[in-house]
Amino acid sequence: MKVLCVAEKPSIAKEVSKILSGGSFSVRNSNNKYIKYFDFKYNFPQLGLCDVTMTAVLGHVTNFDFGPQFGWNSCPPGRLFAAPISTMVSHQDVYKNLSIEGRNASKLMIWTDCDREGEYIGFEILETARKNNSRLTLENTWRAQFSHLEKNHILQASRNPIQLDINSVRAVECRMEVDLRCGISFTRFLTDLYKGQSLIGEKEVISYGTCQFPTLGFVVDRYIRVKNFVPEPFWYIIVDIKKNDQKVGFLWVKGHFFDRAYVTLLYQKALKSPNGKIVSLTKRPTSNWRPLPLTTVDLQKDASRIFKMSAKRALDAAEKLYNKGFVSYPRTETDRFPAAMNLKDVIERQTSSNKWGSYAKELLELKFRSPRSGSHDDKAHPPIHPVKYAELTQLNGDEKTIYEYIVRRFLACCSDDAKGEQTTATLKWGDELFTANGLMVLARNYLDIYIYNKWESSKQLPPLEQGEEVNITNAKMKDGKTSPPLHMTESELIALMDANGIGTDATIAEHIEKIHSRNYVTKIKQGNVEYILPTDLGMGLIAGFDEMDFVDNISLSKPFLRKNLEIGLQEIVEGRKTRQQVASEMVELYKNAFVLCNQNSGNLVQKYLEIRNRNVQ
DNA sequence: GCAAGGTC
Numbered sequence: 001m002k003v004l005c006v007a008e009k010p011s012i013a014k015e016v017s018k019i020l021s022g023g024s025f026s027v028r029n030s031n032n033k034y035i036k037y038f039d040f041k042y043n044f045p046q047l048g049l050c051d052v053t054m055t056a057v058l059g060h061v062t063n064f065d066f067g068p069q070f071g072w073n074s075c076p077p078g079r080l081f082a083a084p085i086s087t088m089v090s091h092q093d094v095y096k097n098l099s100i101e102g103r104n105a106s107k108l109m110i111w112t113d114c115d116r117e118g119e120y121i122g123f124e125i126l127e128t129a130r131k132n133n134s135r136l137t138l139e140n141t142w143r144a145q146f147s148h149l150e151k152n153h154i155l156q157a158s159r160n161p162i163q164l165d166i167n168s169v170r171a172v173e174c175r176m177e178v179d180l181r182c183g184i185s186f187t188r189f190l191t192d193l194y195k196g197q198s199l200i201g202e203k204e205v206i207s208y209g210t211c212q213f214p215t216l217g218f219v220v221d222r223y224i225r226v227k228n229f230v231p232e233p234f235w236y237i238i239v240d241i242k243k244n245d246q247k248v249g250f251l252w253v254k255g256h257f258f259d260r261a262y263v264t265l266l267y268q269k270a271l272k273s274p275n276g277k278i279v280s281l282t283k284r285p286t287s288n289w290r291p292l293p294l295t296t297v298d299l300q301k302d303a304s305r306i307f308k309m310s311a312k313r314a315l316d317a318a319e320k321l322y323n324k325g326f327v328s329y330p331r332t333e334t335d336r337f338p339a340a341m342n343l344k345d346v347i348e349r350q351t352s353s354n355k356w357g358s359y360a361k362e363l364l365e366l367k368f369r370s371p372r373s374g375s376h377d378d379k380a381h382p383p384i385h386p387v388k389y390a391e392l393t394q395l396n397g398d399e400k401t402i403y404e405y406i407v408r409r410f411l412a413c414c415s416d417d418a419k420g421e422q423t424t425a426t427l428k429w430g431d432e433l434f435t436a437n438g439l440m441v442l443a444r445n446y447l448d449i450y451i452y453n454k455w456e457s458s459k460q461l462p463p464l465e466q467g468e469e470v471n472i473t474n475a476k477m478k479d480g481k482t483s484p485p486l487h488m489t490e491s492e493l494i495a496l497m498d499a500n501g502i503g504t505d506a507t508i509a510e511h512i513e514k515i516h517s518r519n520y521v522t523k524i525k526q527g528n529v530e531y532i533l534p535t536d537l538g539m540g541l542i543a544g545f546d547e548m549d550f551v552d553n554i555s556l557s558k559p560f561l562r563k564n565l566e567i568g569l570q571e572i573v574e575g576r577k578t579r580q581q582v583a584s585e586m587v588e589l590y591k592n593a594f595v596l597c598n599q600n601s602g603n604l605v606q607k608y609l610e611i612r613n614r615n616v617q
Numbered sequence: 618g619c620a621a622g623g624t625c
Binding site: 331 | 618619620621622623624625
């Protein structure tokens with residue numbers, strides 16, 4: 001009996017083959033240079049000893065598209081909201097692999113990632129393999145359930161196959177349909193509109209996408225908030241005391257007020273007391289927590305914040321490290337390690353480093369702690385962690401930086417929190433309360449390896465006693481003003497996209513790149529920090545859309561529509577709605593907006609012209 | 618020339 005196993009990517013095919021075959025398999029080349037066939041024998045409990053061929057695809061094999069009669073200049077863009085959609089093969093060589101290998105298989109087993117897209121890719125594999133083999137049906141196709149590559153977990157998955165989840169398949173079809181109809185129609189409409197008035201060059205495109213525009217919207221929104229910011233004055237009180245020749249500054253518990261007269265009143269009342277009194281003195285243990293296991297989004301935020309490396313560059317470097325076998329799969333949303341994973345093995349492999357080897361040894365011998373568990377699990381990949389030890393000299397610039405970061409992050413996860421002691425003195429002066437803090441770091445623990453976090457002892461408070469009367473050496477009423485928000489950094493943008501469900505771990509960086517390459521945003525450096533600012537074009541596009549009076553108050557530049565789509569997709573997965581229901585609801589919303597934009601295309605462009613001209617004057 | 622989602 002021949003069983004064909006297919007994974008989402010070559011690395012999984014190889015690892016699973018190693019585990020199922022116990023290391024004895026033979027390798028054949030395929031039509032694609034990245035993809036191999038692994039042949040071996042395996043005993044499936046339901047089938048007995050089988051001839052197994054394990055191979056992979058490279059993500060999606062097919063894609064949705066409109067027919068040739070719906071090309072750019074062959075139909076009005078509005079037609080695309082209802083035009084028929086067909087499935088096209090996007091990777092011919094991969095497609096060919098599956099049709100050939102599927103021909104004489106009695107059983108197909110899907111080993112794609114266990115997430116929504118993986119379920120659909122599994123479905124594409126089935127549809128392809130069954131073209132030449134009618135024995136392969138949805139009902140008799142096995143789907144392996146696994147979330148990492150630990151040996152027993154994979155063996156368990158091989159023995160307990162389930163079926164492809166057709167609801168997830170329909171949900172992905174729905175996403176593809178909505179993104180295709182909205183993206184292509186608006187892109188053609190906007191490009192033709194801007195080009196018609198010679199506002200962009202012959203080769204330029206004004207693209208619209210359900211993710212691109214909310215991303216741009218975040219940047220524009222921040223920019224406007226900074227520009228429109230009006231500082232507000234406020235007033236507050238500070239107090240100093242002196243003990244053992246040491247000056248201690250106290251902060252007002254009430255913070256500050258925007259009413260000068262009120263603060264003056266409280267200040268003058270307090271001034272009647274020449275002395276203050278220490279009303280409480282507390283010492284409490286405090287911790288500085290070690291980081292959570294590493295996700296893609298965290299990696300990208302930190303790369304941008306700590307190393308000034310764009311999200312795209314960071315992910316590129318992590319991918320190269322992954323392809324060389326140095327780190328685990330870099331696209332993951334999971335921030336908890338699987339219980340069965342042998343973390344000490346991972347640490348052991350780092351002991352040969354002259355930079356962090358001794359720390360790793362110390363962890364193994366004495367100080368190892370189980371990592372914290374976050375609340376995210378994509379059910380497909382474990383958190384990013386080092387796999388093989390790499391000499392830093394083997395790696396190039398970005399790879400070196402990212403590898404070292406991933407190793408330090410992992411070792412930090414397996415360390416103890418930093419421990420300290422915080423002393424808080426509360427001073428009463430008249431009727432007003434003030435506090436002063438002193439921090440003493442007692443055990444640095446994870447901070448010794450995770451050099452990117454700072455937590456230092458502050459100046460210690462002098463010996464004070466509860467109930468002690470202290471002389472106020474200085475008391476002032478001060479003023480300040482509220483400061484504007486800062487412009488958007490890439491790391492904040494990533495966090496916003498993540499929190500609002502715009503894009504995925506694998507695509508967030510691409511969306512940011514896209515709005516940059518389309519000239520909707522620009523990056524400027526101020527001091528050591530890089531900010532993302534909208535261009536006139538980006539401002540104009542968002543302002544134009546925001547000007548429109550869409551039905552139901554929807555917005556084409558805010559994240560809510562995309563979030564609604566996500567909610568709809570989840571309802572399809574749970575069987576509460578059909579693909580058709582959700583797709584037609586969403587497409588209807590975008591189509592109404594499209595019609596309005598068409599009718600008011602003059603206003604849409606006018607907004608851009610106003611912004612451009614305002615900046616010229 | 619167009620989307621977003623996989624992966625190389």
